Each structure stands twice: as structure tokens, then as C-alpha cells.
Amino acid sequence: MGLFEGKKGLILGVANEHSIAWAIAQQIMAEGGVCGFSHLPDRPDDDHAPELRLALVDALARLTVEDRAVLVLRHAEDHSVETVATILGVSASVVKMRNARALARLRALLGDDFLDR
Secondary structure, X not given: OOOOXXXXXXXXXXXXXXXXXXXXXXXXXXXXXXXXXXXXOOOOOOOOHHHHHHHHHHHHHOOOHHHHHHHHHHHHOOOOHHHHHHHHOOOHHHHHHHHHHHHHHHHHHHOOOHHHO
16 A cells, blocks of 8 residues: 555646656655646746756655655645645644655755755
């Protein structure tokens, strides 16, 4: 039984093979979850966006599926702690713990100067 077995989720974002949303959706589906998709336009902010996005995708891939799901739902999709807890079927305190752990790991992987590049 996978982590997301029997769970349903809505993936907001550009759902193509280059998007973070698609990579997360693939992991959720591989763990038994069912995903619906809502496509939003992809608008990079500057010329460095592709390089930054690739670095972020690489760093996210190094996190656990659970931590990735929390980060995407909380920060990319802007869901509340309570909503993320409901979607993932865990308590709000688990979401807060995973969020803090995953953000710390991302900072360690990307470095403090990531956004200054």
C-alpha cells in the first residue's frame, strides 16, 4: 500500500514534463494517489528562471515524497496547514514538522545565496 493510496488531490500548475507540479503528481500517482489537474500559464520572472527552476527541481527530488508534497501544497499552491493536513491525511502538527524539516533541507541543498543568483 502506497503513502497516497486512496487519496485524491488537485494539482494546480503547469502539468507538463518540465513542471514541478507534474513531477509531484507522478510521485503521488506512483504511491497510489489519484490526481486532477488545473493548468495555469507558466510565466518565468526573468532570464535566469529556467536555471533556478532546474536547481529547485533537483533539490526537491532529493526530498522524501512526503516532504515534497507538503512543500508544494503549502508554498507553491498556497494551501493552509489544515488543508494540507486534510489532503495528506495527517495532523496539522505533522504538516508543520515536515514543512520545517523540508525547508531546512532545501536551504542546505540550495545554499543561502540561491535567490541571489
